[in-house]
Amino acid sequence: LVESLAPAAGLLLLTMPGNTGKTPYLAGVRNMRFLRQAGPDSNILLRAALSQDAGNGLYECSVSAYLEEDRLAAGVFLMALR
Numbered sequence: 761l762v763e764s765l766a767p768a769a770g771l772l773l774l775t776m777p778g779n780t781g782k783t784p785y786l787a788g789v790r791n792m793r794f795l796r797q798a799g800p801d802s803n804i805l806l807r808a809a810l811s812q813d814a815g816n817g818l819y820e821c822s823v824s825a826y827l828e829e830d831r832l833a834a835g836v837f838l839m840a841l842r
Contacts, residue, residue: 761804761825761833762789768806769821769837776810782841787818792835798827808837817841 770784798804805826812820817840824834 761794761798762792762835764804765806765808765823765825765833765835766837766839769808769823769839772808772810772821773819773839773841779841785840785842786837787840788838790836790838792833794833796827796830796832798825798832802827804832811836814838 766786767784769786773779773784774782807824807826809822810819811822814820819839819841821837821839822834823837825832
């Protein structure tokens with residue numbers, strides 16, 4: 761799930777003005793909680809929201825993954841844009 765959520769957070773940052781053509785990197789993971797399991801054929805909804813612009817190309821994003829209405833995982837990613 762972490763490997764799926766990182767590109768979702770990166771895409772969120774690339775949609776912001778001034779970030780076109782930059783490359784997002786996962787710089788850190790904090791408070792990641794895995795609440796439920798999902799099988800290989802599950803359709804998982806990924807969500808990412810900007811929590812804070814830490815400056816100098818660093819962003820904090822809240823991320824979560826859902827299976828239907830059940831939350832599977834949630835945490836905070838530190839993302840870098842270069």
